[in-house]
Amino acid sequence: MQTLDALGAGAGPAPIFAALGDRTRLSLLARLSDGEPRSIAALSADTDLTRQAVTKHLHVLEDVGLVSSIRVGRESRFAYRPEPLAAARSYLDEVSARWDEALARLKSFVEG
Amino acid sequence: MQTLDALGAGAGPAPIFAALGDRTRLSLLARLSDGEPRSIAALSADTDLTRQAVTKHLHVLEDVGLVSSIRVGRESRFAYRPEPLAAARSYLDEVSARWDEALARLKSFVEG
DNA sequence: GACACTCGCAACCAGGAGGTTGCTGATATG
DNA sequence: CATATCAGCAACCTCCTGGTTGCGAGTGTC
Numbered sequence: 520m521q522t523l524d525a526l527g528a529g530a531g532p533a534p535i536f537a538a539l540g541d542r543t544r545l546s547l548l549a550r551l552s553d554g555e556p557r558s559i560a561a562l563s564a565d566t567d568l569t570r571q572a573v574t575k576h577l578h579v580l581e582d583v584g585l586v587s588s589i590r591v592g593r594e595s596r597f598a599y600r601p602e603p604l605a606a607a608r609s610y611l612d613e614v615s616a617r618w619d620e621a622l623a624r625l626k627s628f629v630e631g
Numbered sequence: 632m633q634t635l636d637a638l639g640a641g642a643g644p645a646p647i648f649a650a651l652g653d654r655t656r657l658s659l660l661a662r663l664s665d666g667e668p669r670s671i672a673a674l675s676a677d678t679d680l681t682r683q684a685v686t687k688h689l690h691v692l693e694d695v696g697l698v699s700s701i702r703v704g705r706e707s708r709f710a711y712r713p714e715p716l717a718a719a720r721s722y723l724d725e726v727s728a729r730w731d732e733a734l735a736r737l738k739s740f741v742e743g
Numbered sequence: 744g745a746c747a748c749t750c751g752c753a754a755c756c757a758g759g760a761g762g763t764t765g766c767t768g769a770t771a772t773g
Numbered sequence: 774c775a776t777a778t779c780a781g782c783a784a785c786c787t788c789c790t791g792g793t794t795g796c797g798a799g800t801g802t803c
Binding site: 653680681683684687688691704705706 | 792
C-alpha cells in the first residue's frame with residue numbers, strides 16, 4: 520500500500536499534522552471553522568498571547584493551507600480552508616483501515 | 632460547541648497531532664499499522680537514521696499512546712495502538728462538521 | 744566462557760519553534 | 774490634519790527537537 524506515502528498535500532501530510540500540533544493553532548482553527556473570517560486583532564482579543572505570536576501561528580496555518588488571508592482595508596482577514604484537513608482525515612482513515620484489515624486477517628486466521 | 636475543547640486524550644489532541652507531524656514517525660506508524668510488532672533494530676533496518684534516532688521517535692509515539700512497547704528477551708517490541716488515532720480522527724471530524732454546518736447555514740441564508 | 748546482538752543512558756550539537764519587544768507604515772476616524 | 778487602530782518587519786531570547794556519538798549493560802549463541 521504505497522498510498523500511505525504517496526498521497527498528501529505537497530510534502531505529505533506530516534506538515535499538516537505538525538501545524539495542528541499546537542493548542543493555540545487548534546484553538547484558532549476551531550474558532551475559524553464556523554466560517555467567519557476574522558482579523559488578527561479579533562483573533563488576538565481573548566488570548567493571553569501577543570498579537571505577534573498569534574500572527575506567527577496564523578502564518579504557520581496559512582503555509583499549509585489551513586487558512587487563507589486577504590487584506591481588507593487596514594486589517595487582514597483570515598478564513599478557514601477545509602482542503603488540508605480533508606487530506607489529513609483521509610490519511611488517518613487509511614492508517615485506520617490498514618489496522619482494521621490486520622485485525623480482520625488475525626480474526627479469520629484464529630477462526631479458520 | 633465546547634466539545635472542540637473538551638474532548639481529547641489527556642492534554643487534548645494537540646500532542647497527538649504533534650507526534651504525527653513528522654515524516655519519520657508517520658512512516659514508523661504506517662509500518663506498524665499492519666499489526667506486526669517490531670523490534671527497534673528491525674524498524675531501524677531500512678532507514679538512514681541511527682537506531683537512537685528511531686528510538687527517540689518511538690518514544691515520542693509511545694508518550695502519546697500511539698504505540699506500546701514490551702520487552703521480549705533482549706529486544707523491545709513496539710506495537711501499534713489505535714485509540715489515539717481514533718481520538719484525532721474524531722477531532723478532525725468535529726471541526727469538519729462545524730465547517731459543513733456553517734456552509735449549510737450560509738446556503739440556506741442565500742436561498743431563503 | 745567468548746562473542747555477537749539489542750538496547751538504554753548520557754552528553755553534545757545545530758537549528759527551529761514559540762514568544763516577546765520595539766519600531767515603522769498604512770488606514771480609518773474625529 | 775491629528776489621532777487611534779491594525780498590521781508587518783526585524784531583532785532577540787529561551788527552550789525543545791531531531792540527530793549524532795560513545796559507552797555500558799543485558800541477552801542469546803557457539
